Structures are given as structure tokens and as C-alpha cells.
Amino acid sequence: MERLQPGGSGGGERNLFSVPEKFRKGMAKKDNVTEIKQADYDMRKTFIGFWITVFAWTTLPALTTPRVSMRTSSDEISVTDTFTVALGVTRGDSMRTVFLRLNYDEQKVRYLEGTPGSLFQGAVFWDIHSERIESDSMIYMVAVMLGAGRFVSAPGTFFNINFVALDSGQAVFTIDSLKFVDPNLSYFDGGWDTLKTVIAPVDTFPPGPVSDFKLQEDGSGRLKLHWRNPNDEDFEGTIILRSTESFIRIADTNKTVVYDGIGEAYTDINLVDDAVYYYTAFTYDEIPNYSEPRFLKGVPKGEYVFTYPNPFDPNDGVGTTFNILFTNNTFVDITIYDAVGNHVIDLYKARQVFANEPTKTMTWNGRNGDNEIVANGVYYFVVRTSQGDQKIGKVAVLR
Numbered sequence: 001m002e003r004l005q006p007g008g009s010g011g012g013e014r015n016l017f018s019v020p021e022k023f024r025k026g027m028a029k030k031d032n033v034t035e036i037k038q039a040d041y042d043m044r045k046t047f048i049g050f051w052i053t054v055f056a057w058t059t060l061p062a063l064t065t066p067r068v069s070m071r072t073s074s075d076e077i078s079v080t081d082t083f084t085v086a087l088g089v090t091r092g093d094s095m096r097t098v099f100l101r102l103n104y105d106e107q108k109v110r111y112l113e114g115t116p117g118s119l120f121q122g123a124v125f126w127d128i129h130s131e132r133i134e135s136d137s138m139i140y141m142v143a144v145m146l147g148a149g150r151f152v153s154a155p156g157t158f159f160n161i162n163f164v165a166l167d168s169g170q171a172v173f174t175i176d177s178l179k180f181v182d183p184n185l186s187y188f189d190g191g192w193d194t195l196k197t198v199i200a201p202v203d204t205f206p207p208g209p210v211s212d213f214k215l216q217e218d219g220s221g222r223l224k225l226h227w228r229n230p231n232d233e234d235f236e237g238t239i240i241l242r243s244t245e246s247f248i249r250i251a252d253t254n255k256t257v258v259y260d261g262i263g264e265a266y267t268d269i270n271l272v273d274d275a276v277y278y279y280t281a282f283t284y285d286e287i288p289n290y291s292e293p294r295f296l297k298g299v300p301k302g303e304y305v306f307t308y309p310n311p312f313d314p315n316d317g318v319g320t321t322f323n324i325l326f327t328n329n330t331f332v333d334i335t336i337y338d339a340v341g342n343h344v345i346d347l348y349k350a351r352q353v354f355a356n357e358p359t360k361t362m363t364w365n366g367r368n369g370d371n372e373i374v375a376n377g378v379y380y381f382v383v384r385t386s387q388g389d390q391k392i393g394k395v396a397v398l399r
Contacts, residue, residue, distance in 0.1 A: 046250075067091035068100075068175055070195040078200040082164045085142070085173055085195065088157040097144045098158055101177035106137040108171035108199060109163040116143055117157025117191070128159060168201040206231035206289035210281045213294040217358075219381065221271045224296040227264055227281060234285040237262050241280045247297075249282045251290035273302040303327055303391070305383045307364070311396035314366025314373045320395055324359040324383065331386040334362060339378050345369045350386070366397055373399070 057284070087100060104111070114128035120143035129168040130139045139157045149264035165171070175194040199373040208230035216224050229238055240259040241248045248255050258279075259266040271277060277298050283291040303326050322334065332351050336344040345368050353359050364381070368374055376397050 006162070009337055046241050059300065068178055068193045070173060070175065070193050072195070072197050074251045077165055077197060078177070079165050079168055079202045081199075082112065082162060085161045085163065086157050087159045087161065087175065088117065088155065090121070090155050097180060098142070099177070099179040100141040100158060100175060102139045102141070102161065103174045103176055104139070104163070105171050106132070107270055108165065108167050108169060110166055111137075111139060112162040112164055114139065114141065114161040117159050119156035119158055120145070121144075129280055151360045168199050170196055170198055172196050197397065203234070203285065203287055204289060205234075206291045207235040207283045207285055209283055209291040210238055210294050213281055213296055215296045215298045217298070217301050217304055217323075221273060221302070222267055222269050222381055223271060223277060223300050225259075225265065225268045225279060225296065227294070229262065230283060230291075231384050232283075232285075235262075235283055236279060236288065238283050239290075240266060241282075242268065243278045243280075244275065245278070247295045248294075251282045251284070251293075271300040273300050275299065276339055301325070305381075305391040305393055307381070307393065307395045310394075311398040312366065313399050314397060317365075319363045319365040321360050322362045322364070322381070322383075324353055324362070325356070326353055327355055328387065329353070329355045333384045335384075336364060337380045337381050337382065338374075339380070341380075343369075344374060344379065347381075353385075364395070 019274040034199060067090050069088050069090050071086050071088070072328040073086070074081070077083050085102075087102065111130045116123055116126050120126060121146055126141075128139065128141045130137065132138070139161060141161075143158065175193045176194060210227040210229060213227045214225070216226075225240065227238070229235060237260060239251065239253070239257060241252070242256045242258045258268055268277070268279075277300070279296040279298065281294045281296075305322065305324050307320040307322055309320055312318070324332065330353050332353055333349050334347040334351075336347060338344055345364075347364055348362055351362060366373055374397055376392055376399055378396050380392060382390055382392050
């Protein structure tokens with residue numbers, strides 16, 4: 001057997017690592033293809049790396065950097081109102097420590113106090129304090145969560161800051177510094193936010209007063225009051241004060257308040273018969289501002305008889321109505337006399353009246369027993385009961 005020698009073929013030397021001629025052209029082509037593929041791979045790797053970098057820069061901060069926000073506890077704030085500015089976050093996670101600085105206008109508001117929000121209720125350390133540097137008023141806030149797995153993520157509230165409104169106009173709050181630390185102890189600068197809120201001037205205008213303020217006797221120890229409330233948008237309620245001495249002209253809630261609400265009727269009970277009671281009605285708004293007063297005077301009667309209207313015009317076809325109340329069941333007779341005691345007419349005989357039930361079913365049309373309209377003047381009515389009692393009253397005819 002022929003032994004092959006390095007670098008030769010047949011009788012000469014053959015190199016074991018030499019390439020036969022017929023393969024050289026093919027290998028040259030193969031080398032060119034490999035170089036092209038390598039260049040294409042490098043280009044693809046560079047392209048993919050570029051977009052990974054872009055993706056990281058545009059999305060990774062959203063996973064760590066918070067997006068802060070502010071809101072007030074009320075949409076309507078007036079001078080002297082207390083309100084809260086909530087400093088929150090709508091985006092961001094894995095926040096272990098947060099530092100905030102809030103600028104505010106001390107001409108419009110005054111700082112009262114601050115507390116951690118929902119995100120930092122379990123903070124191991126927190127501090128909120130205000131400072132004034134030259135013309136700037138600032139509140140510094142810091143909260144720290146410690147321990148494995150102790151961190152907070154959006155959404156939520158960092159801090160709640162309480163203020164009182166001092167002056168009307170626009171109040172501006174600005175977060176101009178936000179820094180935080182994530183669980184890897186990486187330190188980041190955060191965003192900023194501005195909140196503008198309008199403080200309304202103090203409302204000094206009350207709603208309108210009640211109208212049609214009326215009173216009627218309602219039995220022994222009782223007076224019934226009626227009125228109509230105003231239609232003003234700022235109307236919150238009606239308050240009625242009572243006195244046994246004189247009308248109360250200023251809304252003083254230290255006086256006897258018999259009614260406070262939004263209704264339009266009230267019955268005052270447990271009163272002393274024949275005593276005089278003075279009632280004053282005020283309406284009020286949320287502040288509260290009180291309206292001009294409206295007055296009524298009433299005397300409760302255990303038993304009563306009176307006519308309404310008085311005086312009356314017989315020509316109106318309505319006449320006058322007897323208002324009767326007795327404390328016992330009885331039957332009544334009603335007779336009319338003129339001013340000098342002459343008999344005019346027997347109106348009713350043995351009409352039943354029930355105990356403690358006001359009766360308004362009997363009237364006088366202003367005519368005498370001959371069905372003639374009586375002359376103008378004062379007339380007396382006498383109401384006699386089946387128990388032998390009688391009540392006398394006056395009624396005037398005015399045509």
C-alpha cells in the first residue's frame with residue numbers, strides 16, 4: 001500500500017491539509033456567503049439593540065418614575081373654609097422612600113397640618129414641616145418604608161396637606177421637587193405638578209324670608225304655624241324662635257328654638273292657655289346667613305269661638321265662618337244681636353260639636369231673620385252649649 005506523505009500525491013509529497021483544486025472555487029464562494037451572512041447578522045443585532053435601547057428609555061422609567069398629581073377635597077372653596085390638598089401618584093411602583101416639596105401662596109392660604117396618605121400609612125418614618133425662604137412658602141415631606149418587601153406602588157396618595165383659605169382669588173400649589181428611592185436603593189428625580197384652585201369670597205347674602213306666615217289656634221295648649229319657604233338656591237332651612245316677652249329680632253340660637261328644618265308647618269304644643277307667645281321666623285343658608293325676620297303673635301285657648309273673616313262683606317256671597325272648639329262633646333245654639341242688644345237672627349239650634357275637634361261648618365251670611373242684609377256695624381254672637389255654658393264674641397259688617 002502506498003503511504004501518503006505530507007505535501008505530496010503519488011510518488012511526490014502530499015500535504016494532508018491541502019485542498020484539491022476542484023474544491024477551491026466552491027470554498028471561495030462559500031467564504032463570500034459566510035461573510036455576507038455575518039455582516040447581515042451584525043446589522044440585525046445592531047438594529048435590535050437599538051430598539052431595545054429605545055424601548056428601555058421610553059418604558060422603563062414608567063415602571064419606576066412616579067407621575068404625581070394633586071387634587072383638593074372640595075370643588076367649592078370659600079374664604080375661611082378648611083380644605084385638603086391630596087398629593088398623589090397615578091404611575092410608578094417599588095417606591096421605598098419619597099421626598100416632596102410643595103410651594104404655596106401664603107397670601108391666599110395658611111398651612112395647618114399634614115398627614116401621610118394611603119400609600120404611607122405603614123411608614124416607619126415620616127415628617128412634614130413648613131418653611132419660608134425669602135418670599136417662598138414651602139412644605140417639605142418625607143416618608144420611608146423599611147424592611148424586606150416594604151415598598152409602595154401607584155395609584156394612591158403620598159400625603160394629605162390641610163389648609164385654611166385666607167383670601168379670595170386663585171391659589172396656586174406647585175410640586176417643584178420630587179425624589180424617591182426604589183428597593184435597589186437607586187435614587188431618582190421625579191416629576192412635578194401644578195394645581196390652581198379658585199377661592200370664592202365669603203357669602204354675606206342670606207336667602208329671602210318666609211312668606212304667608214300665619215297662625216291658628218289648635219286646641220288647648222296648642223298653636224299651629226304655617227308659612228312658605230323661599231325658592232332661593234342657597235336656602236338651607238327655616239328657624240323659628242319663641243318668646244313669652246317680646247319678638248326676637250336677631251337670629252340668636254341661644255333663645256328658645258321651637259323649629260329648625262325645611263318644612264312649612266309646625267304645631268307648638270304644651271303651651272299655657274291664654275298666655276301670649278311671640279314667634280319670629282328666619283331663613284338661613286349654609287354659612288349661615290339669616291334673612292330678615294317675620295313675626296307672629298298667638299294666644300292658645302282651651303276653648304274658643306271666633307269668626308273669620310272679621311270684618312266681612314255680606315255682598316261677597318261668602319259670609320263669615322264660626323271657628324269653634326270645646327273640650328267636651330256638646331250641642332250649641334248660635335244667636336246674633338246688634339250693638340244695642342236687639343235680636344237679629346237665631347242661626348243654629350242644637351248643632352253637635354265634638355270634643356277637641358275644631359269645627360268650621362257654621363257660617364253667617366250677614367242677613368237677619370227676614371233675610372235682609374243688615375246694616376254696617378258691630379254685632380254680637382252668643383254661642384250656648386247644652387251644658388249651659390256660653391261664649392260671646394264680636395263680628396263687624398262692612399259693605
